[in-house]
Amino acid sequence: MTVPALAFTVPQGPAGAPLLVLGPSLGTSTLLWQDVMPELATDYRVTAWDLPGHGQSPAATAAFSVADLADAVAEGAGEPFLYAGVSLGGAVGLTLALRHSEQVRAAAIVASGAKLGEPGPWHERAAQVRAQSTSTLIVPSAQRWFAPGSIARRPEITGRLLHALQDADDESYALCCEALAAYNVRDQLRDIRMPVLAAWGQHDAVAPEAKATEIAEGVRDGRAVVISDAAHLPPAEQPVAMASVLHEFFASRK
Numbered sequence: 001m002t003v004p005a006l007a008f009t010v011p012q013g014p015a016g017a018p019l020l021v022l023g024p025s026l027g028t029s030t031l032l033w034q035d036v037m038p039e040l041a042t043d044y045r046v047t048a049w050d051l052p053g054h055g056q057s058p059a060a061t062a063a064f065s066v067a068d069l070a071d072a073v074a075e076g077a078g079e080p081f082l083y084a085g086v087s088l089g090g091a092v093g094l095t096l097a098l099r100h101s102e103q104v105r106a107a108a109i110v111a112s113g114a115k116l117g118e119p120g121p122w123h124e125r126a127a128q129v130r131a132q133s134t135s136t137l138i139v140p141s142a143q144r145w146f147a148p149g150s151i152a153r154r155p156e157i158t159g160r161l162l163h164a165l166q167d168a169d170d171e172s173y174a175l176c177c178e179a180l181a182a183y184n185v186r187d188q189l190r191d192i193r194m195p196v197l198a199a200w201g202q203h204d205a206v207a208p209e210a211k212a213t214e215i216a217e218g219v220r221d222g223r224a225v226v227i228s229d230a231a232h233l234p235p236a237e238q239p240v241a242m243a244s245v246l247h248e249f250f251a252s253r254k
């Protein structure tokens with residue numbers, strides 16, 4: 001294990017309810033889920049975790065893989081759980097499904113894929129952040145993260161997420177990019193037997209519909225669903241729709 005112990009929020013929800021673990025995208029934090037968590041805490045004990053050097057998790061100083069992150073999430077959860085994660089958090093979800101199938105009951109993979117991008121651009125982004133910090137990513141990230149109208153409709157949360165990106169530890173962010181460069185579970189999707197939901201944001205150019213259908217058709221028990229009027233961060237852009245999709249998916253899988 002080469003990632004530091006990850007920070008989890010205190011679970012919200014009824015004692016004895018199933019544990020639901022929520023994962024972030026690169027550059028964000030548990031904030032990403034802040035408006036979805038109360039909607040889910042009616043039926044689940046809901047907790048969210050932070051990537052190394054993001055939010056409340058300590059910074060990383062050595063290389064790690066998406067598998068290392070998945071192992072750290074499974075260890076931090078410490079009991080059987082349902083899982084939903086966005087983008088890099090979704091990559092962790094597919095990897096949990098492969099490596100911790102005895103502990104994870106079902107996984108919702110949001111705005112993500114079995115492979116995300118190509119190694120070259122990830123290594124370039126890592127080098128850029130090491131040289132110039134995550135503050136140079138704010139403008140292009142805002143363009144990729146949010147659908148037209150999301151910032152105007154949800155100014156507080158979208159602004160706070162962009163601040164979280166600026167506050168992320170540069171080396172940890174770069175190490176996350178390198179983990180994504182090496183991530184590819186395309187050839188292993190058929191080994192996933194648990195129920196999987198692949199959700200994509202209607203306007204997401206990072207992980208468009210084809211990424212979700214590849215997952216849904218690749219696993220043994222998968223389906224895909226679109227979140228309308230969202231791009232790469234549906235839990236922040238469309239929290240009510242996101243919660244509704246997750247309620248419906250997890251209802252029979254507790």
Ligand SMILES: O=C(O)CCC(=O)CC(=O)O
Pocket residue numbers: 024025026027086087088089116141144206232
């Ligand atoms: O969001 C992620 O977890 C990975 C993809 C990404 O970096 C999106 C972006 O900021 O362009």
